[in-house]
Amino acid sequence: MMHFSETAGLCMHGGQMALKGEGETPKIELFVKASSDAESVGNCPFSQRLFMILWLKGANFKLTTVDMKRAPDVLKDLAPGSQPPFLLYNGDVKTDINKIEEFLEENLAPPKYPKLCCRYKESLSVGEDIFRKFSAYIKNPNPGLNDMLEKKFLSTLVKLNMYFETPLPHELDQNPNARESSRPYLDGDALTLADCNLLPKLNIVKVVCKKYRNFDIPAELKGLKRYLDNAYKKDEFRFTCPKDTEVLFAYHSVAKYLKK
Incomplete structure (x- = not known):
């Protein structure tokens, strides 16, 4: 089972989890490495980085854990040669961590979403x-x-x-x-x-x-x-x-x- 509290606004469906809330636009799905038992989130600081960004933005998104021992063929089609994390944003696949961060900051912007950039470099x-x-x-x-x-x-x-x-x-x-x-x-x-x-x-x-x-x-x-x-x-x-x-x-x- 996922070790997330339902009171935090998260719900689990099989190997997927989605943030509750109204509105499904944009359609966002974050693929992250699964745990060793394939039931929760695995150890990956890059996956957690993007997970935190989407949560802090208050975006509606689906979190999909990927069991790398039994990665389904659909993932190979989505991001061939890539390892999680990667992002599916309105059907477009994005695999570069830094570029995903920049993309989310630019596209999930005020007034609907908060800015997360720093004041000080x-x-x-x-x-x-x-x-x-x-x-x-x-x-x-x-x-x-x-x-x-x-x-x-x-x-x-x-x-x-x-x-x-x-x-x-x-x-x-x-x-x-x-x-x-x-x-x-x-x-x-x-x-x-x-x-x-x-x-x-x-x-x-x-x-x-x-x-x-x-x-x-x-x-x-x-x-x-x-x-x-x-x-x-x-x-x-x-x-x-x-x-x-x-x-x-x-x-x-x-x-x-x-x-x-």
Whole structure:
């Protein structure tokens, strides 16, 4: 079964789920990777990114999970050679993640749909090294390299934390004497495209690092901790996350325990 609350406005039909609401135009279907048991959403930060965007836009859409072990022929016809996620928008197939994001921001626009773009370009790039340093850290089996790789990984979290603790220009406009930011999200008081990109990766980081390195995000990184605490309270993030077991299943063949 899908692990989504019906009170969140989602309904399940076989391997498909649709947002409730009036009006069926435009007709949107998002195809995402299925879980290992083919019953829920699998681990894929790109799928979650697009899922979050459509939910935050308030669009009516159908979510179809694709079991890659038994992908139906119709998907091969829709997007030959492609892997989920991909989007079907009024019958047109779109497969490039970044272009899909740009397309949705342009076509699901005000006044009917909210804008999700950032005020500050720095919000889009901060944290971009985290996943790469995390991968090197978690895939290393050599204890002799662990401290060095952990420090490099931790430095990316510290850099991100500094961004959260530093007031943005609009915060200083409101309070010129502000020394520390209290904003809940990357770019301000609302989730944006930048959050849709970063949060799915941070969820993976949190789950996998705890399992394989017993590593928790340090409590001293107060800005980052505040960010994650706020994000997990939002349905658009919390209910689009794969189950922890799915994240760990996806990493069991690449993440390494340290050899003694």
